[in-house]
Amino acid sequence: MRLLYQYSAGKSFFHKLDPRTKVLFILCFLIVVLVIPDIRFTFASLIFVLLMLWLAAGISPKEYWPFLALLAPIMIAITIVQALSRGPPYYTLPIIPLGLSAPGTMFGLTIGLRLVTMGMSYLMFAMTTDPFDISLALNRTGVSFKYSYFIGFALRFFPLIQETLVTIGQAVRARGGASLDSGNLIMRLKALISCTPCLALSTIRRSQNIALAMELRGFSALESGRTFIREIKFKPVDYLVSIASLVYMSIGFFLWITVFEGLRQLGSAFILILVIGMIAPFVLIAYIYMKVKAKKRG
Amino acid sequence: MTSVVIKVDDVTLVYPPPIRVTALKNINLQIRKGEFVALIGPNGSGKTTLAKCIANLLKPTSGTIYLKEKPMTKYRSIETCKIVAYVFQNPDHQLFKDNVFDDVAFGLRNLRKPEEFVERKVKEVLERLDLWDKKGVHPFRLSKGERQKVVVAASLAMEPEVLIVDEPTTGQDRRGAIEMMNLLTELNSKGTTILVITHALHLVGIYVRRTVLLNQGLIVKDGPTREVFGDINFLRDVHMNPPQITEFSFRLGLDPISLTVQEARESIERIVK
Numbered sequence: 151m152r153l154l155y156q157y158s159a160g161k162s163f164f165h166k167l168d169p170r171t172k173v174l175f176i177l178c179f180l181i182v183v184l185v186i187p188d189i190r191f192t193f194a195s196l197i198f199v200l201l202m203l204w205l206a207a208g209i210s211p212k213e214y215w216p217f218l219a220l221l222a223p224i225m226i227a228i229t230i231v232q233a234l235s236r237g238p239p240y241y242t243l244p245i246i247p248l249g250l251s252a253p254g255t256m257f258g259l260t261i262g263l264r265l266v267t268m269g270m271s272y273l274m275f276a277m278t279t280d281p282f283d284i285s286l287a288l289n290r291t292g293v294s295f296k297y298s299y300f301i302g303f304a305l306r307f308f309p310l311i312q313e314t315l316v317t318i319g320q321a322v323r324a325r326g327g328a329s330l331d332s333g334n335l336i337m338r339l340k341a342l343i344s345c346t347p348c349l350a351l352s353t354i355r356r357s358q359n360i361a362l363a364m365e366l367r368g369f370s371a372l373e374s375g376r377t378f379i380r381e382i383k384f385k386p387v388d389y390l391v392s393i394a395s396l397v398y399m400s401i402g403f404f405l406w407i408t409v410f411e412g413l414r415q416l417g418s419a420f421i422l423i424l425v426i427g428m429i430a431p432f433v434l435i436a437y438i439y440m441k442v443k444a445k446k447r448g
Numbered sequence: 449m450t451s452v453v454i455k456v457d458d459v460t461l462v463y464p465p466p467i468r469v470t471a472l473k474n475i476n477l478q479i480r481k482g483e484f485v486a487l488i489g490p491n492g493s494g495k496t497t498l499a500k501c502i503a504n505l506l507k508p509t510s511g512t513i514y515l516k517e518k519p520m521t522k523y524r525s526i527e528t529c530k531i532v533a534y535v536f537q538n539p540d541h542q543l544f545k546d547n548v549f550d551d552v553a554f555g556l557r558n559l560r561k562p563e564e565f566v567e568r569k570v571k572e573v574l575e576r577l578d579l580w581d582k583k584g585v586h587p588f589r590l591s592k593g594e595r596q597k598v599v600v601a602a603s604l605a606m607e608p609e610v611l612i613v614d615e616p617t618t619g620q621d622r623r624g625a626i627e628m629m630n631l632l633t634e635l636n637s638k639g640t641t642i643l644v645i646t647h648a649l650h651l652v653g654i655y656v657r658r659t660v661l662l663n664q665g666l667i668v669k670d671g672p673t674r675e676v677f678g679d680i681n682f683l684r685d686v687h688m689n690p691p692q693i694t695e696f697s698f699r700l701g702l703d704p705i706s707l708t709v710q711e712a713r714e715s716i717e718r719i720v721k
Contacts (some may be wrong), residue, residue: 212464218491320505321542323525324534325602326558332525344544351588352540 156309157280162208163436164278169287171388171395172279176271178395182402183267189256192263198429206436207278214273221269225262232258281306286382296370311353318345318352319369387439394431452517453641454479454502454574461497462500471497473665474506480642481609482637486652486673487645489662490687495535495645498662499612503534503569529560533608537645539595543587548579548598551587555606556693573601590604593624600631610641617648629655635643650691653677654709678705 154315164172183195203209236254243250285302289295319330319341328341456477462470471494479485487495494555500506501513504520513520515531537544545551545688549570556566574580577597582590587598596616603611617625629651636642646652652659652673661669663686669676677683677694684690690698697706697715706712 317536317538320500321534321536322544324505324529324536325542325555325606326504326526326529327544327554329525348541348544352538352656355540 151390156277156312157212157306158209158277159280160208160278162206162253162278162374163439164202164207164274166387167391168382168384169275169283169387170291171391172275173287175395176275178399180268180271183264185406187260187441189260189263192260192267196263196267196270199267202432203222203270203274207274209277215279217269217273218266221266224265225259227257228262228265229255232261233332282380283382286378286380291380297377299369307357310356311349314352314356315345315349318348318420321348325417352426379404390435390438391432394435398433450481450483451514452478455514455517456502457514458647459498459501459508459513461501461506462509466586471665472501475511475665475667477660477667477670479641481608481641482636482657483658484633484637484642485644486656486659487643487650487662488558488647488652488688489658490692493686494665494666496614498536499614499643499645502610503532503612503711504528505534515682526559527553529606529608531608532610532612533603533606535599535603535611535613535616537618538593538600540588542599542602543595546586547584548574548587548590549583551598552605554706555602558599559606568674569607573605577601592619593621596620596624599699604635610643611635612643614644614645615647616644617646617651625651635697649677649688650693653691653694661688664692674704674707677707682704 167175175399179195179199183192200211203214232254233250234248234254236251236257239252240249241252242248281302283302284305285298286296288298288301315330322341322344323329327344328337330338330341330345333341366390429436454477456475456516457491459472459475460466460470461472475494475498477498487499497506501508501520502515504513504515504523504525504656515528518560520528543551544554552570552573553566556569562568571580571581574583577600579594579597581603582594582598587595590598592607596619600613600616609631616632617626620628625648632642632644633655644652644656653711656673659669659673660667661676661683669679669682677690678698680690680695680698689695691707693709694705694707697712700716700718702712702715706715
């Protein structure tokens with residue numbers, strides 16, 4: 151079982167962005183994906199996220215393919231439900247003797263692709279942002295240290311729970327139980343059920359110990375005037391990405407409100423031009439960033 | 449010469465991203481039936497990873513592990529656990545049931561053993577480990593030492609040919625640690641092959657005949673415990689402290705060096721006489 155969602159240290163373009171910039175970028179990007187109801191646009195957006203993960207965040211597909219594999223059955227299930235429950239026109243497949251709804255299929259696929267895009271966007275944020283930086287960013291935006299620390303800590307705690315689950319799963323296997331890694335879905339669910347009480351109890355115990363250790367080290371004794379060993383601040387590139395994200399979202403809203411119904415009739419070529427036009431600001435920013443960086447180094 | 453029960457052939461293991469650590473590098477190792485072997489080494493040296501590969505819980509990136517001359521890849525996990533039992537370092541990660549009896553019976557029931565056999569075997573193992581009066585207690589209500597005994601009992605109930613025990617004496621008092629090592633010695637004398645991972649080198653000196661020293665994913669020493677502990681400067685180089693009595697006998701220039709207080713006393717008496 152691979153460990154997902156864990157911060158993976160690196161020096162990529164996305165790693166260096168301020169966490170607030172990343173949140174804004176992902177929010178703007180996902181809002182546009184959710185409001186424009188066109189499967190070609192959603193698909194192009196997913197490809198864009200995957201390319202960003204690889205090129206701007208330095209995370210290769212090897213690291214996240216199990217996550218994609220996990221989402222695939224959900225996507226298929228959504229599509230089947232929509233194809234069976236929506237209206238005409240209908241079509242049939244050679245192996246399924248049922249009439250499937252064409253608009254339902256398209257709608258189901260769109261929802262599925264949106265789901266995958268959202269999942270991958272979250273992964274891009276989680277794998278490139280140090281939980282400590284998330285705490286800092288929240289604190290800088292006005293959240294009290296206590297709560298910002300809790301959120302950062304929860305993100306750090308999740309991979310630890312996953313690691314414990316892997317160990318417990320191995321212990322179940324060592325005693326002849328079902329495996330979390332292999333076998334059919336029912337076998338895996340059986341393994342998960344065997345692991346759950348043990349995982350819950352050890353996680354509660356662990357969190358109690360952590361809470362106690364934090365109290366002993368005077369956590370929350372100094373609510374105001376706290377200083378941090380590391381600081382985060384908005385750099386020019388953060389401003390650029392934030393502005394580009396807001397522009398992108400505005401264009402998305404504009405298209406949704408005004409011309410989208412008419413636009414659909416203009417066909418794939420126009421959609422393609424539109425997608426390229428919307429992605430261009432980000433490519434331009436990345437190019438400027440690299441040029442400035444090269445100049446500094448030179 | 450007894451047969452080879454475990455053969456590790458040129459095994460390398462790289463943990464997948466995001467860990468990306470090469471935990472084992474071209475490991476070669478043979479363990480014969482009935483051996484009592486200690487795996488020692490500093491933290492992160494690959495001891496647990498190697499033991500998990502031997503128990504078929506981790507798959508090597510390259511190389512092959514043979515269990516009773518058959519490649520591990522040919523075994524299903526249910527077949528492996530009939531031969532190799534693995535006791536994890538943290539007992540809390542291997543207690544799955546609401547009471548001690550059911551927890552010890554968990555593995556046997558997974559192996560589809562008849563209920564009569566399960567009840568008889570569990571009773572036998574719990575009595576042997578002085579846990580019979582705790583059979584109805586929730587495992588998490590026991591002390592850490594007792595929880596450790598429950599997980600050992602659960603593995604013993606499966607009657608494995610090879611028993612791997614990861615850090616069995618951590619968190620145990622002296623009496624608990626000695627009881628645990630005595631139990632392993634007794635099992636070994638009855639033919640069970642034992643592989644113990646430990647940092648308690650003084651116990652290794654007393655109980656274990658063969659020691660394998662790992663460092664940074666490589667086997668750097670493999671041989672009789674006396675021979676491995678005899679190279680004290682090398683042990684220190686890999687951040688391992690030899691048992692105090694071994695260091696004492698080394699500084700006195702005793703030959704051969706002593707692994708136990710009894711041995712040191714006998715050597716000194718010989719010199720004095």
